Amino acid sequence: MARTRSGDGDGTDYTDHIVIAGMAVEAPGGVDNLDDFWSALAESRELIGPFPRDREWPLRELFALERTEGWGPVPDSGGFLSGATEFDPQFFGITPREAIAMDPQQRVAMRVAWRALEHAGMNPGALDGAEAGCFMGVSFSEYGPRAGAVTEHSGYRAVGTALGAVAGRISHGLGLVGPSVAVDTACASSLTALHQAAAAIRSGECDWALAGGVCVMGSPAAFYEFAKNHALAADGHLRAYSARTTGTLWGEGAGVVVLERESRARAHGHRIYARLLASRINHNGKGAPIAVPDAWAQETLVRKTIDAAELDPALVGLIEGHGTGTPVGDPLELNALCATYGPDLEHRPRLGSVKTNVGHAQAAAGMLGLIKVLLCGANGQIAPSLHADDPSPAVDWESTGLRLATELEPWEPYDGIRYAAVSSFGVAGTNAHAILAMPVLEDENTDA
Known part of the structure; x- marks a missing residue:
């Protein structure tokens, strides 16, 4: 938990x-x-x-x-x-x-x-x-x-x-x-x-x-x-x-x-959009060419971030993936996410990528994805990922709890908190992952 x-x-x-x-x-x-x-x-x-x-x-x-x-x-x-x-x-x-x-x-x-x-x-x-x-x-x-x-x-x-x-x-x-x-x-x-x-x-x-x-x-x-x-x-x-x-x-x-x-935010009366439960960085190491992603490194990173957050991964309701749309990168990422957030078939976290809306914004991509997640939390809804009606055959969707976010849908909190994860991977081999806890805002569904 x-x-x-x-x-x-x-x-x-x-x-x-x-x-x-x-x-x-x-x-x-x-x-x-x-x-x-x-x-x-x-x-x-x-x-x-x-x-x-x-x-x-x-x-x-x-x-x-x-x-x-x-x-x-x-x-x-x-x-x-x-x-x-x-x-x-x-x-x-x-x-x-x-x-x-x-x-x-x-x-x-x-x-x-x-x-x-x-x-x-x-x-x-x-x-x-x-x-x-x-x-x-x-x-x-x-x-x-x-x-x-x-x-x-x-x-x-x-x-x-x-x-x-x-x-x-x-x-x-x-x-x-x-x-x-x-x-x-x-x-x-x-x-x-x-x-x-x-x-x-x-x-x-x-x-x-x-x-x-x-x-x-x-x-x-x-x-x-x-x-x-x-x-x-x-x-x-x-x-x-x-x-x-x-x-x-x-x-x-x-x-x-x-x-x-959090103590400073409360003292100054600032609204808390999310707690950063944990973030971690790693590298693919050597082996494949430097620009090729590595599923093992990504899975290792996600597991370490979950451990650092002291979080049951079944609580994560939304995953903002890297999702470059490349035939090489997407399958590797999907397999890493299925291994970490997908084993529980009763728990069905939604997966998407803001890149489907805005393109791949390179050095800013992870932050655009993070802000997307923050806005989803503030509005109590999961925004859809575009072009998600025909999921990749790289994973067996029937045997994993992961589901692509295909429509705007309510996001129910767990004990007043919504949990989410964000991934971002660099072409030179650096991988980043963060886990957020977003408390329900008092004036939810109003201007974020």
Whole structure:
């Protein structure tokens, strides 16, 4: 069973969990707030669209790759942020010239972090000197011209293109003096950032922390790479865990959560959206090629996270999987999940992936999935996973308790708590898993 508090809710004598007290998101389809994100999830909307035409990408060459021997097709489809080019530099005390040289990932991360703080009931403009940390998942973007050349942006490129500046800009802009760390474990980056932020709070490095991830593609490099590997969704739809999957589909997005100890949240009157019961990170080790997932490593990670959470896995009602939609990755993940959360046929946790709505947002993917779970908990409903009507034949669905989430359905709590798990796996072999306990909110089914 789950670890429980011995107090009566007044802050007395209870396990001081790390909790999530606020969140914010930007997703494809013009989504820049939690209400719109939840609406899209609950209504089974796919937030996929054509490639942006304002980024000077070589689209003619990209779409013609399949006519070159050894290359697969690139669909005119992806999960792109419509507001990636929008930014108010003066609001953040940045000059327009410096803003142009900034990787858009820095700009998007700054405004999403600001909104997460507001959602937690904190004044972002009154945090100067706060012993707070900032941990942000982010990967390369290839934004702008080479730094090793004379351009009108020379002098700003060192910070403008540094991955570390994604976290550093947030800390600098808010005046936070705790640890500020950019995390790159590829597609596991944002859940790794969550894990590190929670560890920093537990160790006393900071009083509270921001944790999140961001992805804005500065070039179509990811599409080239996966077209060469014949791993893109040929029809422009990401069909996680489906028998009809043909590959993944790249996307963009950003998500940030506010973490603190439960005692601090209660003292400041912050709403508790979830307790982070446990999070764990591991690596596939050697053997298969580095980009190939490993079912044994994933199963081992899930078991260790369940043990750390001191939780009966039968209590987990929702699993937000990685679900890249690739014919190689999905079956391996499904087998690991069936071995850990699926043996009990009376217990039928729902499985899904936000990637079916927004595409694979790479370094931000895990955080978008986490926020999806938080919104499901806050609304007392499990959002459907798209394209789940024809499950993958990689597992025997009749002999496992797992079920794909195919429709919006009520999510009943257990003794006032809803339990969920979130997975995220990186192309370089890093795996991340987290388990959440979400107390029923007093004003459930209202604005999260």
